[in-house]
Structure formats: structure tokens, C-alpha cells
Amino acid sequence: MSAGRDMLCDTARAVFAEAATAGVAPVEEAGFALLLVPEEHGGFGGDWGDADAVLRIAGAMVPDLPVADLIARQAALLPAAVVSLMAGAMGQALALSIDHVNSRQQFGRPLAKFQAVQQSLSVMACEVRAVEAAAAALAVRLDAVNIDPSAAGFEIACAKLRANRAAGIVTSIAHQVHGAIGFTEEYALHRVTIALMRWRGEHGNDAHWAEILGRKVARAGGRGLWETLTSRG
Amino acid sequence: MQGLALYPFDPPGDIAALRTDLRAWLAVNQPQDDIVAKANCWASFDPDFSRALGAAGYIGMTLPARYGGGDRHPLQRYVVIEELLAAGAPVGAHWIADRQTGPLILRYGSEEQRRRYLPGIAKGELYACIGLSEPGAGSDLAAVRTTARETAEGWRINGQKIWTTGAHLSHIMLALVRTEEGSERSAGLSQLLIDLDTPGIIIRPIVDMAGHHDFNEVFFDDVLVPPGALVGERGQGWRQVTAELGLERSGPERYLSSHALLAAVIDSAGPDPDTAVAMLIGELTAEMWTLRQLSMSTAAKLAAGEDPMIEASVVKELGNAFEQDMPRRVQAIVDCGWDDDTDLAKLLRALLIASPSFSLRGGTRxxxxGIIARGLGLR
Structure with a gap:
């Protein structure tokens, strides 16, 4: 990660920490709406890799604030923005789950020492890694085409569909390993899991993207799929 | 928490040309008569194909030229491997030697071993099998009991290996054996490179549920191999095997070896499939695209000299699940009779039957x- 992006992420963490209680105002004041605006138009001239990094932090820290709309600025980029939010929220759900099973004791030992719990969290971690990879690869594609969503339709469909599929698995395992405490209003898990439930259905649910993607691939033929994958990187 | 960063997959040289050349080569040289050989294709043995592939420079690509290798970058090899798998090429004969035995000999082997074995591996003529599992040591690999005692003439081996894929077609076995008497678990193990025509070795077939003879059991009855059969350091076998398993688990074969079925589904669906089939194709495509990104990033991390143990396990876990689910999901949606004489039906049947093995071989699910859980700090 570049030094500039590191600084951007540090700023985002500080601003979102404030916004978690103060609402969206600090995010607007910090100028995140200008992240993708070119420098010659008075913006920060960031790329989608920057947007992905900021949105992942937003997904983990302020999933209920409209940060995606603020940054994406055009409807066609919202599915991509939501993939980054979902990657961040899933990472947070995993981190909370790992903390919980390491500290919560039952039967005289931490939950983390039970193989059943270990296997569940491994499944969850694989899903989270998959969505993180999807968000990162989508960012690489968008930046290769000057953030033109019409030139990244294949990747947007793949990434949102994969994130949608992971959402169900990640939320259910996170809640299962947390037990009753995770189901309370007081505990922070629901902030990310309810957001994940909402995002799965927004900007294209599974069926929406599966059919669009499937028809695109069917038109290219069996060999065409591999040629598409390898020519787009 | 810092999320996963993708390692940029950036092989040197003209990669588009590498793909084009290999696709043209395959169009001429890949046997097309056996559609089922394209499914689970790294278990399809075809020595003629392997020799031709080796002669064309597509085996032992990363080995140094002085041992007959191609002096190529590991990510160039990765590109070749994924092209071969996506085409369903029968790469089984040389697969293990090219993927892990050759690199291990280069890394840990003596100069004599390198000169003796690597050129044959790079030609696609010398095949290897993996001597790890034993009747009492499956998932619990540290329970290995096969012994090798040092004598004046060399190592004297007694014991048994099992589930040895391709032993009956291989020339050498890289075996994990107990060289230190009285040692336990992961201590006292060493790796020996064993010529399989050595007297005292008996190889018996185990026919699998598909009716194929891929597996074997291999018996060692007072087998004498020369002192130079030791690979690497005596007593360091466990560490070396762990590195070998890293190579075994990180490759694109964990999600790409059944690509022929997906291609056949797409072809049989035609350009305007009904909605259920279109959605199935879309779902499988999204998973495959994601797996490819993960796999390429893992390969790039490995090529950068880092240890992607956890990432490799994630690719294997997700890739195995993808390949295991694919034929089941296809059967649930696509109308296709068990005995139909179509490519799709033959591939589907073969993969439904082969698929239980996908989450067993190379480390069970x-x-x-458990490895991933350790990476998460749970054990």
C-alpha cells in the first residue's frame, strides 16, 4: 500500500470514529465526497483502490452511514462500492468472532479450543478472504479502465454476486459462535450483520447478477469464458 | 483489522504471447478422443503427451537450464499450468514431478541427485509419486512408521505406503521415513528418493470407486537404497515435507481441474439459455473468477519468497468446495441422463463419481x- 493510501486510511479511521456517534457530518466535512474527483476539478484525484480502502473501513466502522453514495457519486458504481463495504463489514464480523471465541469460556476452556468452533470460523474466514479478494480485484479492474463502470461490468457482476453469497454464510456463523450476546442490541455485532443483510439485496441481489452474468458468459460460449477471464486479468 | 491485500500477479515477459503459443500448441497436440480425460485432468496419465509437452519446453520451466529446465519465472509457469488445466490437458503423468518433486530436489537435493533426476523430469519422461500416507498415518502424518536404517551399504527400508497415486507408472518415490530409531511424531523423519525398480519393492493396485487404477499400496521389504538417496538433511524430513505440501496445495488445480464440465454446460446451454441455467452459469463464473484472483495472488506471494501457508489453504478449501459442488449443482439444474452419450453427460458422471476425493487428497477438508484456524489464532 502506498504511503498516501496509508495516510488516507488513518484519516478515514479518525473521521469514522467520530462519525460513529456524530453521524455523517464529519465525513462530509472531511471532504470524502471529493475523493474520486480529479485534482484539476478541485478534488483529491484518488483511484478506486483508494475508494475500496476507505469503504472497507466504513463498512467495518460506520456501516449505517451513506458513505458509499458520498464517494461513488454515480449509480453505476454503487454495486462496486457496496462490495467494498461488505468486505469491510465481513472483516469486522470475523474479527469480533475471533475475539469472542478466544475470550468466552465454556466447559472450562475458551470456545476457540473446540474443533467445531474452529471449523466454523475457518469456513467464515475463507468467505471473508474471497470477498476481500473480489473487492481488490474489482478495484484493479476499475483503475485499469479509468473507473468506467461500463468497462468493468463483468467484474462488478462477479464481485457483487460473490459478496452476496458470502453474506449469508458470514452472518450466520458470526451469530452462531457469538451465542446470545451477539443477538443483543448492546453488542456491536448486529451493526455489521444487519448491514450485510441489507446490502445483499441492494444494488443487485444474487438472482439479478447471476442472470446478467450467466447470459453474458453463455453468449461467449464454453471456451469464451476462459478467454474472457485471461484477457481481463 | 487489516484485510487481505492482493499480491499483484505480474509475470515478466510477453504473457499474451505465452498463452497464444501454448493454445496453438495444444490445438495440435492435445488428444481429443477421450472427453472424460479432460475432467479431473491432473489425474489423467498420458506419457506420450507429457513427453511432447516436455519437448516443447512446458515442463520443468522454473528449473535452471543446467539441469534441463527452462529458467523461467514461477509466474510464467503458473500461466502455463492454468492454460493446461483450463484446456483439460492430460497432465497427470508428469504432474507431481513437475509440481513438487523437481522443485524439492532442486532446493534440498545433492548435486548428484539434481543431475540424475531433474533433466528427465524436465523432459516429461521421469515421473514421481508421493510417499507420505501409510495405513496408520493418513491425516495424522506424523504417525509415519516406515523405517530406514543406515548401514554400511546404504539405507535399509521396511514398511508400507498407501494411497500412492501413480506409483505403478512412476520411476521414483520421494518418501517420508523414520530414520532415527525410537524417535516419535515429527522428530527423526527424513526424506529418501527411492528408485521404484529397486529389488524388494512391491506395488499393488487399489481400484477406486470409478473403476480406475490410480492408487496403489507400496511395500518395502528390506529394500536397500544407496547412501545418496537421502534428500536434504537427515532428521529434517518434517520441515521439508511441510514446504512440499505448500507447493502441493497452492496451485490452480484446486479450482480448475474440472473446468471442462463448466465449458460443456455453457456450450450445451447455447447462447440463450433458460433462466435457471443462466443463473447457474453466472454463479459458477463468479466463484471461478474469485478463486482465480485468490490463486494468482497466492502464487505471486509464493514467487516473492514468502510463505502463503494460510492463503494456500484458503484456495484449497474454497477450490475443493467449488469443484465438488459444481457437478452436483449442474445435475440439479441441467436435464441430463446418467447414461446419455453426450460430452456433458460423460463429464458430469465422471466428476460426480470423482468428486468425493477432492476434499480428501492433498489434506482433508x-x-x-484446522490449518486455517491456526492462522486465525484459534489453536
Whole structure:
């Protein structure tokens, strides 16, 4: 990660920490709406890799604030923005789950020492890694085409569909390993899991993207799929 | 928490040309008569194909030229491997030697071993099998009991290996054996490179549920191999095997070896499939695209000299699940009779039957999940 992006992420963490209680105002004041605006138009001239990094932090820290709309600025980029939010929220759900099973004791030992719990969290971690990879690869594609969503339709469909599929698995395992405490209003898990439930259905649910993607691939033929994958990187 | 960063997959040289050349080569040289050989294709043995592939420079690509290798970058090899798998090429004969035995000999082997074995591996003529599993040591690999005692003439081996894929077609076995008397678990193990025509070795077939003879059991009855059969350091076998398993688990074969079925589904669906089939194709495509990104990033991390143990396990776990689910999901949606004489039906049948093995070979699903759990700090 570049030094500039590191600084951007540090700023985002500080601003979102404030916004978690103060609402969206600090995010607007910090100028995140200008992240993708070119420098010659008075913006920060960031790329989608920057947007992905900021949105992942937003997904983990302020999933209920409209940060995606603020940054994406055009409807066609919202599915991509939501993939980054979902990657961040899933990472947070995993981190909370790992903390919980390491500290919560039952039967005289931490939950983390039970193989059943270990296997569940491994499944969850694989899903989270998959969505993180999807968000990162989508960012690489968008930046290769000057953030033109019409030139990244294949990747947007793949990434949102994969994130949608992971959402169900990640939320259910996170809640299962947390037990009753995770189901309370007081505990922070629901902030990310309810957001994940909402995002799965927004900007294209599974069926929406599966059919669009499937028809695109069917038109290219069996060999065409591999040629598409390898020519787009 | 810092999320996963993708390692940029950036092989040197003209990669588009590498793909184009290999696709043209395959169009001429890949046997097309056996559609089922394209499914689970790294278990398809075809020595003629392997020799031709080796002669064309596509085996032993990363080995140094002085041992007959191609002096190529590991990510160039990765590109070649994924092209071969996506085409369903029968790469089984040389697969293990090219993927892990050759690199291990280069890394840990003596100069004599390198000169003796690597050129044959790079030509696609010398095949290797993996001597790890034993009747009492499956997932619990540290329970290995086959012994090798040092004598004046060399190592004297007694014991048994099992589930040895391709032993009957291989020239050498890289075996994990107990060289230190009285040692336990992961201590006292060493790796020996054993010529399989050595007297005292008996190889018996185990026919699998598909009716194929891929597996074997291999018996060692007072087998004498020369002192130079030791690979690497005596007593360091466990560490070396762990590195070998890293190579075994990180490759694109974990999600790409059944690509022929997906291609056949797409072809049989035609350009305007009904909605259920279109959605199935879309779902499988999204998973495959994601797996490819993960796999390429893992390969790039490995090529950068880092240890992607956890990432490799994630690719194996997700890739195995993808390949295991694919034929089941296809059967649930696509109308296709069990005995139909179409490519799709033959591939589907072969993969439904082969698929239980996908989450067993190379480390069971439970073992792989345990490795991931350790990476998460749970054990």
C-alpha cells in the first residue's frame, strides 16, 4: 500500500470514529465526497483502490452511514462500492468472532479450543478472504479502465454476486459462535450483520447478477469464458 | 483489522504471447478422443503427451537450464499450468514431478541427485509419486512408521505406503521415513528418493470407486537404497515435507481441474439459455473468477519468497468446495441422463463419481480448516 493510501486510511479511521456517534457530518466535512474527483476539478484525484480502502473501513466502522453514495457519486458504481463495504463489514464480523471465541469460556476452556468452533470460523474466514479478494480485484479492474463502470461490468457482476453469497454464510456463523450476546442490541455485532443483510439485496441481489452474468458468459460460449477471464486479468 | 491485500500477479515477459503459443500448441497436440480425460485432468496419465509437452519446453520451466529446465519465472509457469488445466490437458503423468518433486530436489537435493533426476523430469519422461500416507498415518502424518536404517551399504527400508497415486507408472518415490530409531511424531523423519525398480519393492493396485487404477499400496521389504538417496538433511524430513505440501496445495488445480464440465454446460446451454441455467452459469463464473484472483495472488506471494501457508489453504478449501459442488449443482439444474452419450453427460458422471476425493487428497477438508484456524489464532 502506498504511503498516501496509508495516510488516507488513518484519516478515514479518525473521521469514522467520530462519525460513529456524530453521524455523517464529519465525513462530509472531511471532504470524502471529493475523493474520486480529479485534482484539476478541485478534488483529491484518488483511484478506486483508494475508494475500496476507505469503504472497507466504513463498512467495518460506520456501516449505517451513506458513505458509499458520498464517494461513488454515480449509480453505476454503487454495486462496486457496496462490495467494498461488505468486505469491510465481513472483516469486522470475523474479527469480533475471533475475539469472542478466544475470550468466552465454556466447559472450562475458551470456545476457540473446540474443533467445531474452529471449523466454523475457518469456513467464515475463507468467505471473508474471497470477498476481500473480489473487492481488490474489482478495484484493479476499475483503475485499469479509468473507473468506467461500463468497462468493468463483468467484474462488478462477479464481485457483487460473490459478496452476496458470502453474506449469508458470514452472518450466520458470526451469530452462531457469538451465542446470545451477539443477538443483543448492546453488542456491536448486529451493526455489521444487519448491514450485510441489507446490502445483499441492494444494488443487485444474487438472482439479478447471476442472470446478467450467466447470459453474458453463455453468449461467449464454453471456451469464451476462459478467454474472457485471461484477457481481463 | 487489516484485510487481505492482493499480491499483484505480474509475470515478466510477453504473457499474451505465452498463452497464444501454448493454445496453438495444444490445438495440435492435445488428444481429443477421450472427453472424460479432460475432467479431473491432473489425474489423467498420458506419457506420450507429457513427453511432447516436455519437448516443447512446458515442463520443468522454473528449473535452471543446467539441469534441463527452462529458467523461467514461477509466474510464467503458473500461466502455463492454468492454460493446461483450463484446456483439460492430460497432465497427470508428469504432474507431481513437475509440481513438487523437481522443485524439492532442486532446493534440498545433492548435486548428484539434481543431475540424475531433474533433466528427465524436465523432459516429461521421469515421473514421481508421493510417499507420505501409510495405513496408520493418513491425516495424522506424523504417525509415519516406515523405517530406514543406515548401514554400511546404504539405507535399509521396511514398511508400507498407501494411497500412492501413480506409483505403478512412476520411476521414483520421494518418501517420508523414520530414520532415527525410537524417535516419535515429527522428530527423526527424513526424506529418501527411492528408485521404484529397486529389488524388494512391491506395488499393488487399489481400484477406486470409478473403476480406475490410480492408487496403489507400496511395500518395502528390506529394500536397500544407496547412501545418496537421502534428500536434504537427515532428521529434517518434517520441515521439508511441510514446504512440499505448500507447493502441493497452492496451485490452480484446486479450482480448475474440472473446468471442462463448466465449458460443456455453457456450450450445451447455447447462447440463450433458460433462466435457471443462466443463473447457474453466472454463479459458477463468479466463484471461478474469485478463486482465480485468490490463486494468482497466492502464487505471486509464493514467487516473492514468502510463505502463503494460510492463503494456500484458503484456495484449497474454497477450490475443493467449488469443484465438488459444481457437478452436483449442474445435475440439479441441467436435464441430463446418467447414461446419455453426450460430452456433458460423460463429464458430469465422471466428476460426480470423482468428486468425493477432492476434499480428501492433498489434506482433508478438516485438516485444511484446522490449518486455517491456526492462522486465525484459534489453536
Amino acid at each position: 478438516e485438516v485444511i480448516r
